[in-house]
Amino acid sequence: MVKQRDKSKKRNAIIEAAVHAFIEMGFDRASMDYIAEKAEASKRTVYNHFESKEVLFNAVIQHFVQQSIEEKQIPYQANVPLEAQLNKFAELKVGISTNQLKMNFMRMAFGVMITHPNIAAQVMENAGKNDDGLQAWLDDATADGRLIIEDTALASEVFWSMCSSAFFWMPMLQGELDASKAETLKKEFVATFLARYSK
Amino acid sequence: MVKQRDKSKKRNAIIEAAVHAFIEMGFDRASMDYIAEKAEASKRTVYNHFESKEVLFNAVIQHFVQQSIEEKQIPYQANVPLEAQLNKFAELKVGISTNQLKMNFMRMAFGVMITHPNIAAQVMENAGKNDDGLQAWLDDATADGRLIIEDTALASEVFWSMCSSAFFWMPMLQGELDASKAETLKKEFVATFLARYSK
DNA sequence: TCTTATTTACACTTTTTAGTGTAAATAAGA
DNA sequence: TCTTATTTACACTAAAAAGTGTAAATAAGA
Incomplete structure (x- = not known):
């Protein structure tokens, strides 16, 4: 023993x-x-x-x-404006970009992964998928008749594409985003999304 | 002498x-x-x-x-569907992501810049801005009465945000995008953009 | 208090690479 | 053909860092 x-x-x-x-x-x-x-x-x-x-x-x-596995569930709420709820999803990304420590860490991690592909491979095994719950939310909103979406997976990608570029990739590679600029963009992204998919 | x-x-x-x-x-x-x-x-x-x-x-x-300074002007054409013209702008980004050599180069460059901030600073001086001509195109289309846009700079950012994320950042960090997937996304991005800003 | 798992100090090897010094070789162009 | 700007060969230095071996010191817990 x-x-x-x-x-x-x-x-x-x-x-x-x-x-x-x-x-x-x-x-x-x-x-x-x-x-x-x-x-x-x-x-x-x-x-x-x-x-x-x-x-x-x-x-x-x-x-x-x-x-980083703090759950951040945003459930669909039938009696709350869609805009407000989508704003919360966008906030998720803005929130990350604001967290200096997290951003620095991810910047570093990406740098390593670009520079050392072998390490990247190992890391990718442990890095799970990105289930934000947006698609589920879209499903609910669609079922509720407040959105008209054929392919909620695709719509989810549209929304995250907008947000990720402005609130994640750009700040990651080019430094933090101005807060008021972020607000303006967030509004416009949500408005654009709703113009496409709301009734 | x-x-x-x-x-x-x-x-x-x-x-x-x-x-x-x-x-x-x-x-x-x-x-x-x-x-x-x-x-x-x-x-x-x-x-x-x-x-x-x-x-x-x-x-x-x-x-x-x-x-990389091959001019890629896409002029506004009054008699061509907006969708077709916007598709061309999106194609610009898809085109880059398809160019393996260019992507590898940029991946490497970003890796260096993340890892060596001092080099990044030097490089950034030489790296000009990204005038794609989309904003000018939006100005023309708006003046022509086919789009309703208050802030064309903002609208331009919305469009490029969608495209950049899917056709640039993701392929850059996670490898090439499937061609049919790219096509699907491109269509949806253009449709979304037009839902927001067209008459 | 004892036993020993864990940690430390430190000297060591190995490898890699940026950057230099210099004398000799090469080749452009008058 | 001659002059000499440019290039080459090659032996260096210097520095940095990964990883190892080992005997001695420390401290957890029975």
Whole structure:
């Protein structure tokens, strides 16, 4: 029988340090020595927990994904204006783009994935799909007779295309979006969507 | 008086080699030795032309931007259905996403820019704005009474948001888009846009 | 208090690559 | 043919970072 003590304290400290190191200086320039130092651990301990930098990176991504699974269900409400409800969906994306830490993390992650395709492959296995619940919402609204949509999956893509470009990709690659500009765009996106699909 | 001979042959060979090396293996893993070899030049000559790897990268971007300035004007035509004309604008984006070389180049460039913010800053100075001519087209169509648009700049953003997300950002980060899927989306984007802004 | 799982200190190897110095070779063009 | 601008060969330096081996120190928990 082998005694096991609790290693999770150090392990978490290392992951936490790695998260910040990767965000601050990117995957390549964040050395294992630096991460060890920030985690107040010896480099040897880092390697005892994670056999390579890539394994550590995967753990970091895992950690991030875990944290991001806060459910954000937006149920269909028959007695609330469609516009207001769609605004909430758009807000989801705006909200992410406003979260500096999250954006920095994702920017870093994309950079790594572009630069290191092998790591990207590993990460993609763990990265689930993006079920925002919009399609379900559209189904409900359509069933309720307030929207006319043949293909709710397609309509969902139209809406997310607009929002993602302005509220995610652009800020990701070109820096944060002005708040009032975001508001203007959000309004116009929702109006455009409703012009197409509402009764 | 100092005699000057023509160095451009070697210089171009080096840039050409660098373009392909950067695309193939990324900025970091494309060594100057490798680039020199592919350019059939000595490493010393590479450094005689470009004092550092960053300077070389800038020249490569410059080269790419230069090539990409093939004008793609789509003039407003009073006697052609709006849908057909908007389709052409959408095609511009689809066209880029289909160009494997261009996409690989841009993927690489973004990767570098995310990973090396200092290089990004330099590049951004040379990277002009994106005047697609859509806004001018919308102005004309509005003046002609076939569209009702208060803010054509905003409307232009709505259209490009939809197209960019599906035909640029997603393929850039997640690989090429299925052709029939692209067609479906294009149709829906144009229909949505017209539902909002046409008479 | 003891046992020993875990962590640390630290010296080490290996690999990779940017960038330089220089003398000799090459070749453009007068 | 001659001059010399350009290129080459190649041996360097310097730096950075991944990953390893090991003996000693530390501390959890029975």
